[in-house]
Amino acid sequence: MDQFLRTADSNWFRQRIKGAILCVLAAFVMLFVRLFYLQVIEREEYRRLSENNSIRLQSIKPPRGLIFDRNGDLLVDNRPSFDLSIITKDAKPVERTLSQLSYFLETPIDELQSKISRNKGYSAYTPILLKQDIGRDSLAQVEVHKFDLPGVGVNVEARRHYINPNSAAHLLGYLSEINAEELKSGKYPENRGGDFIGRFGVEKTYEHYLRGKRGGRQVEVNATGQVVRILQTVEATPGQNIYLTVDIGLQKKAEELLQGRAGAVIAVDPGNGEILALASNPSFDQNDFVSGMSREKWEALVSNPQRPLENKALQGEYPPASTYKIVTAMAALEEGVVDEDTTFFCPGYYNYGDREFRCWKEGGHGTVDVIKALSESCDVFFYQVGQKLGVDRLAFYAKGSGLGAPTEINLDNEASGLVPTASWKKNRTGIEWQRGETLSVAIGQGYNLTTPLQMLTLTAAVANGGAIYRPQILKKIETAEGKVVSESELQLRGKLPASRRTLDIIRKGLWEVVNSPSGTARNAKVPGIEISGKTGTAQVVGRKADETADKKSEPVIKPHAWFVAYGPARNPQIAVAVIVEHGKGGASDAAPIAREVLKTFFAMKKPEQSQLQAALPLHP
């Protein structure tokens, strides 16, 4: 054995290990000294601190960012709310304190009790929110009797306030309290129980910017829980302010026009895709979501057949009806199926296979070219054109125009609509495409589905010469100090699959819709401004089997009325899409709404001129 011990390496290692043991001993002496200092020398001080549990952490909530419209008009701000909370460990006896509170707050004691029992799992030093936004009277009572109410505290909390209730509700969205599962999921590392987070609309999309960063302080409290000393403070960082592209004036006008009907009105700047108004009716009061809604109110919202919570502008899918003829005309001209001079004869019906397809106009339009077909919305013209094109060529142009896919607006739950093709139907139903179905598709019926926002984007693209812009709702984001953090950028998503010449022809057709003596929307004229547009009247036929079943039991369903428009015709500054659910027709229901929106827009553009017009009675 000696031969192993003799090696020089072993001895050398032995020396090194001795060194290591010395280092370890030194480190442990350090730990020992520290332990001795904490547990022997400073023991009384730490025992005192532990007995009162006097070092606590208070959270400072950041004020949420404000939301403005494009002109800097405030839409959403924060308003102080006096929230009452209790720390059960300090509030001895809890029962008596609660019964007194119940008297001051005029709230049944059971309700207060249940708030406390709901927070059982937490530490007894965690404040429990008893009641939000107590009135001034209750506040005064609580403050006066402060000394009889140990452990009770009133916090001033900033509460979200929507300045124009019901207005732009779908765009702005709302907040609600974060729930236990979301907190657990780890997706909201910055949030705590009791925080409000964006649930819908802009509040949700820009949550990250609006929420700010929480601060807090370390405080020392006395035995009754009152703060004796602030040890350290970290200020909260306020959320960033958001400027939207909408104009609240135009928005309110659009909403006023929709009063009493279900539908949507959207307006966009065709030059850059900035949304100027986005109204969906019926609407709801966002403040109800923040203050906590009663069950009845919630059920009324959810069970309303007009779906107030749905943003119809981008979640509603409707057959585009005759507004789709823009696409059919584009496809026909591009594919050389017709040119400017091609005419068809419309006797008021078209026989195809063993079926008669009717034109909306009994007696027919006579001889029609593409411009007249657009302006008078002749179905027979488009039946024939559609038949020549076939469904798949039509679908190519529809998809190229942005239909059948989300417009990528920065809002949740956008529907993508549906552009039918032969293979889609085969996959979906297993049945071959019937050529007669192409005729329905060519006039925007059949399986076609679009959202108002898709039709608006398409209309804006026709107006601006073919550029499909991504709809923008955000103008800029600023810090609370006014430093611009980000600004919206023009985002081109594509080009209409149409030549300049084709677009010129379509625009002429759309101009005649409003301006020709026989156009379908002569009632959409705006004094002093040339408007172009397209009407649509969508027959309501369900795509799904259950929907059709519904229709059988309820046969009288009025069609949806469409109108898309832009103006001025030669130099478009605004494009509008209107849908009115279950109206009479595009011309009678939707076109007048678009006209008023356009009128308001141009009046706001030139305030002096509009005052002049108001002064001079134009219409007797």
Place this chain on the structure above:
Amino acid sequence: MFDRRLVQNFDWGLLGLTLLLGIIGLIILYSAVTAGTPEAQRVLCLKQLIWFCVGLVVMLVCFLFDYKILERWALPIYIVCILLLLAVLIFGRYVGGSKRWLVLGPVSMQPSELIKITVIIVVARYYAKVVNTIGLGIRELIYPMAITFVPFVLIVGQPDLGTAMLIVVIVGTMTIFVKIDRRSLIGILVTSTIALPLVWFFFLKAYQKRRILTFLNPDRDPLGAGYHIIQSKIAIGSGMIFGKGFLKGTQNALEFLPEQHTDFIFSVLAEEWGFVGSLVLLLLFLMLIVWGLNVAQGCREPFGTILAMGITAMIFWQVFVNLGMVMGLMPVVGVPLPLISYGGSSVVTIMISIGLLMNISMRRFMIE
């Protein structure tokens, strides 16, 4: 194959120390999860007991074979561990803002625990070949640096700065142990003094700097780390000399302690068992570490010596960093206290390490 000398040389002392620490750990864990918390938490105690038993089995496996075959297996094991770390980055589960866990059916594991022991084995194997009394030159240090760098980067990416640094510190300790020649040592010191400010000013982003500053000085984060340290110090100090008694710790019961069953478990012990209890645990750890160094000394071939030294260094640094942290002497690092903190991967890794120590200890007479 099975030598009688193996049984005769079995390291009963090491086994005894391990069992003692494990039992103490379970008792404190019971305190940590029982007092003031809902019933469901107690299941953690049972889980830890199961992990401890799994650890004992793994420990048994780890001393049955001759540790020298690890020289051959070191690299393949290392590569598997690196792949696991990569898998964590890709498939890992987020817990509390970082991706450390790999979920395999009912079991979830932290490969970053396993890689510690693997790096030690690979580096020990290498140093055993190049060790000499003059010391290692820079060129000989490239390999261990590379071996450390890969897991370091992967673990920083999780992000788990504490564990990543721990690996560097362990390899650094092993390197100093096998000696660096004077010229290289001076070279390294000079380069790092120049490089650190350069990295600080030119490579790190503002938020990274902030994180490191908070790491070094918890007071910069009075709502997070700073608050935790204050509460931990109150818990330890208020235990006074004899402690508040089993299950009577108020800081623990009222949940003023953060992570009281993992990183801050020593505060629970110190509060309930006082200076006396803390001292007992401190001495047990000291014994374990000195024992490990003794095993290193008893072994007569370089690989075993350096491996034992590396393992002991790992245990030492975890104990020192963890206790230093909860007493407010050190940065707040998520390093578990060996055998005491809750956590399966941690317990099993430590038991593997102790198994290897026993292995080396048992075979100290078998060197030819």
